[in-house]
Amino acid sequence: MNEFDLIRQYFQQTDTERADVALGIGDDCALLQPLAHHHLAVTTDTMVDGVHFDERLTPADLAYKLVAVNLSDLAAMGAVPCWVSLALTLPSSDQTWLSEFGQALAHQLRHYQVALVGGDTTRGPLTLSLTAQGQVPAGQGLTRSGAAVGDVILVSGHLGDAALALNQHKLTPLTASQCARVEARLFRPTPRVELGLTLRQLASACIDISDGLSADLNHILERSSKALGGANASMSTVSLGACIDADKLPVSAEAVSVLGEQGAAANALNGGDDYELCFTVPATRLNEVIAAGKKANTPVTVIGEIVADGGLQTYYLGQAVDWQAQGYLHFSD
Ligand SMILES: [Mg+2]
Known part of the structure; x- marks a missing residue:
């Protein structure tokens, strides 16, 4: 043939x-x-x-x-x-x-x-x-490079189930129905096409989460810092920061049942393959974004804020945590 x-x-x-x-x-x-x-x-x-x-x-x-x-x-x-x-x-x-x-x-x-x-x-x-x-x-494409100090950071859907499905052999066994639900998120992710369209001329920066929230949010910080710094700024010069409230990260009941609440939050921060959108928006336009999420029938959650410096900073119930270095599987013991 x-x-x-x-x-x-x-x-x-x-x-x-x-x-x-x-x-x-x-x-x-x-x-x-x-x-x-x-x-x-x-x-x-x-x-x-x-x-x-x-x-x-x-x-x-x-x-x-x-x-x-x-x-x-x-x-x-x-x-x-x-x-x-x-x-x-x-x-x-x-x-x-x-x-x-x-x-x-x-x-x-x-x-x-x-x-x-x-x-x-x-x-x-x-x-x-x-x-x-x-x-x-022309001119309405969302990019990674428009985030500014004071912008609110949001994500669509919930995070971490794809990573849970990938790493389930290392974890307390999931029940058959839990396994089917998290594997569906890994095998058949939902592209947030409708939401992306409603975010035009609204979001200041946007990325889809393929490598994990922390890695992909860092891409927004890098690109947006470079845009602020002008043509001479190096890609490695990150002047913007992001404060993430990890306790606010949207996670599934399956993730909490296997990893616990903190573990599920760390997994949501670092796990990949979610294919949700992470985006930033000026605080004054937050209501419009909530309405856009409803219009697109897609949950959106505020998870933090863009700040002047300090790179990606993660807090859990107000306490600074260093989960990027530890990795989420730390919490599965
Ligand atoms: Mg991408």
Whole structure:
């Protein structure tokens, strides 16, 4: 079976019709018609077997996660997802695998009204790579670089369950139903597309949480400090700080039951793969952000504040804690 046969047979189910696709799969390139006065937001994420996922994920899970991690990046920029192209490396042309993956991919793309406009398949160790493109009105894209002193820091959803699912073998065993709930957060995260759109012209900075809240919030501090410092500032010069009230971090009942309240908070601070949004907003606009969260049907929680210096500082019930150094598994004993 050649490359074109594979794509045609299994990916023709991805039938999202978009008027802005002038020419879809089947030629050397797709031809797309972007909106006037918009920026294209473009992102690529790759998932490698044994590195980014293991045998617990079904072909359908992989399709969901691949779309979710890419759309999460678009959400963090406030972009409307439009088009994706897929590069798939497979050890063999496994019909069952392709069928399950193709169906789930089609379902997920239809849900977000995104068109698959290109693809490439090669033989090799299982690797999935997706390039997603979205559109945002020029000048309205959310970036990591606009946070300012006094801004409130918020996160969407709740944090830490994906890390819990990844590390469950090190922990007190979860019950079957707890395990299913936290694994769903790892295998099929929800990209916060709606929320990202409502945060345009409202959030001063935004990032999606892939590496863990502390790591990703540090990216906001670095980029925003650099923006404040002007063109001559070094990337390593962080002038802004953030005070996080770790007791306010939104966590699941599952995390608290396994890690305890402090452990769940530390896990929420340092665990990765949540694909929630972390964003900052001027304190005067907090009410608008709460309304935006309601409009997007997405919980948002205030977790701290941007301050003038000191880097990322974490407090638990008012006491300074150094959980970034310790790691959350400290609390599981
Ligand atoms: Mg990202």
